[in-house]
Amino acid sequence: MSLASVSTVAVSLFILGMFTMLVLNLNKLAENLESQVQINVYIKEDVNREDIKDLEGIIKDMQGVENVTYVDRETAMETFKKRLGDQTSILEALEDTNPLPESLVVELKEPAMVQTAAETLQKYDIVEEAKYGQDVIEHLFDITRLLRIFGFGLMLLLAGATLFIISNTIRLTVFARRKEIAIMKYVGATDWFIRWPFLLEGMVMGLCGGIIADIFLQLGYAEVESKIYNTLAFFPLIPADPFMTYISIGVIITGMFIGAMGSTISLKRFLEV
Amino acid sequence: MIHMKNLKKIYDDTGTIALENINLDVKKGEFVFLVGPSGAGKSTFIKLLLREVVPDEGVLTVNGRDVIRMSKKDVPYLRRGLGVIFQDYRLLPDKTVYENVAFAMQVIEAPRRLIQRNVNNVLEIVGLRDKYKCFPNQLSGGEQQRVAIARAIVNNPTILIADEPTGNLDPETSWEIMDIFLKINAAGTTILMATHDKEIVNVMKKRVIAIEDGHIVRDEMRGRYGYEN
Structure with missing residues (x-):
């Protein structure tokens, strides 16, 4: 687990979180206007x-x-x-x-x-x-629809990239320990016994990346919130509390899930003995 | 112990028949040599027992377990009843003799006290009690193979499977290994050994099974090697 791979995971998760926040906020705005x-x-x-x-x-x-x-x-x-x-x-x-x-x-x-x-x-x-304000609402819905499609595509892409980074990093560890794994298989270690340390490594990578991403997301949202409050006061931004808590937890869970999946993928070949 | 009936294995990727029409019974406490030219099917035979490959047809039971119908998650438990030794020892270079042997027990989550007792016991059997702190690269080939034997028997397997265990060793060291095998066999462990060592097979006068082109061509009690080299 290197600094480079953790920071790449962090960047991916950061962008992932950012897009989620953007889409959710625009949705909120559209709903707000619609309910007027x-x-x-x-x-x-x-x-x-x-x-x-x-x-x-x-x-x-x-x-x-x-x-x-x-x-x-x-x-x-x-x-x-x-x-x-x-x-x-x-x-x-x-x-x-x-x-x-x-x-x-x-x-x-x-x-x-x-x-x-x-x-x-x-x-x-x-x-x-x-x-x-019907025209405004319609425009806004167009934008959110587009953003949602684009954002969803981007999220998939980023999730894929994160998966790739994590599984590649784990693959190196697995490769370095392939002899050990082979012996474990021969003497009758269960797949789960062999798997869990690697699974843990992948999840810790996702966790670390997620925490770093969360720190920047929190700072970023606070910054945007104060900017908008000063200039576009009528823009109903979702309040950071508890919104950011959900986002943070979501980002970390996503990171850990992708981490677990990444290590499962890289181990698969080595467990088939 | 081992029961094979009309066993057949075809390799999917090449379509070659690795083994065919294999009928065989090995009883508890037997000592069996598996001989035959390279590529005849000896390795596949061993892989079938360990369920590294699954037979395409026939019946195969090992230690009373149906190896063919066994689910993937039962494979580790099959292997816990089998000890395996390879020509190239396969020791972990960064672990000591003691750790290499203990490793086999740790990964099946044996209790710590049992590990200590069993490891010391088997190191005694293979005569490496005083070298338990050494690393593999500080040992001779014969000693390394003895560590591998210790690791293979530390979980008290009922069958010890050896794939050319003396292939890299000089004749004198090979006989030391065979002495250990005889000791283990005398304690009731079934031994199945694939070998190209003519002298050992001829002198030991144990059961000999010869495989050629995927078929059993000979199965004799007190047999001989039967090939020129």
């Missing part, structure tokens, strides 16, 4: 306040509507400012003008009703646009 039961109804410019009140009343009586809130232009601007956080350059470019429209925020009881409700609302004359 909110429609933003943007009102055309220069519409009478009374007309908006009327529409608000109509929407309130619609089936499946939980709540309707009127948002004036100033409030919209406040929310926008909060969301931007430190990125003040956009605000500076606006130079105190407010391009944001008035809107009605419609909350629905069921996410399934979002599409039909939005289509109905779109038909009103004073409505500029009824948006509920």
Whole structure:
């Protein structure tokens, strides 16, 4: 068991873990967006306040509507400012003008009703646009689907590579001890008696590689978490606790499993006496 | 001890018939020489007993175990009843005499106290008690083969199988080995020895089984070697 093989195993497991985390987070984001039961109804410019009140009343009586809130232009601007956080350059470019429209925020009881409700609302004359982020969600699902396929392929590849590295390393140990193994077979040692030290070696390799990978995954996730918190606060990253615990355990178990498989493979030929 | 009936072995990869129509019974305590030209099937014969190869047809029982129908996980237990010795000794160079012999007991997970007692016993039998701390490369060929014998008998096998055990030894040393074999045989262990050593076979006057081209061509009590060299 050399440093080189352990670190290669660690790198493979690190990438394996990273992709799992990425896919899971994007899934979470997509689900989050999908479960949003909110429609933003943007009102055309220069519409009478009374007309908006009327529409608000109509929407309130619609089936499946939980709540309707009127948002004036100033409030919209406040929310926008909060969301931007430190990125003040956009605000500076606006130079105190407010391009944001008035809107009605419609909350629905069921996410399934979002599409039909939005289509109905779109038909009103004073409505500029009824948006509920469907296009974003669809895009996101496309991306996650792609990532999942790509990530799965990559994971298989990396798992294969890890298997190869571990089984090759063990093969060297097995080869160095082949005479001993042959004698053990002749005097009646059971296959398991011969196998377990090598199995242990493979599993320890997977364990060490997994622990190293986990350390970097933890550090990396903490870093990404703080970065996202500062710049993209609305991005719902899965909280590190207990998510990272599961990932860490998963990476270690995967490493040990691959290690055990690797040594089983390299021993097979030598046990057939 | 050993029962073979219409035994046949064909090697899959080449299709050659290694052994055919082998009928044989070896009783407890017998001393049997297996002779015949190189490539006649002696090695396959030994491999069948150890279940390194599985016969294609016939019946083979060793120590009452059905070797053909035996499952893979029972093979180690078959081998624990058999001691094996090779022409090239096959000792582990980084282990001492004592450790080489004890190794055979450790790997079948024998209790430590038993290991110590048995190893000392068998080293006494082969006359290497005082060399237990030596490494194989500090020993002569004859001594190394004696270590291999000690290792083969330390688990009290009922059958001792020797594949040309004197092939690398000079005549005098060979006789020392045969003396040990006789001692072991006298204690009740069946011995099956494949050999090319004409003098030994002719002098010992034991049962001789001759194999040629995969067939038993001779099976005589108090037999002779029967070949020119």
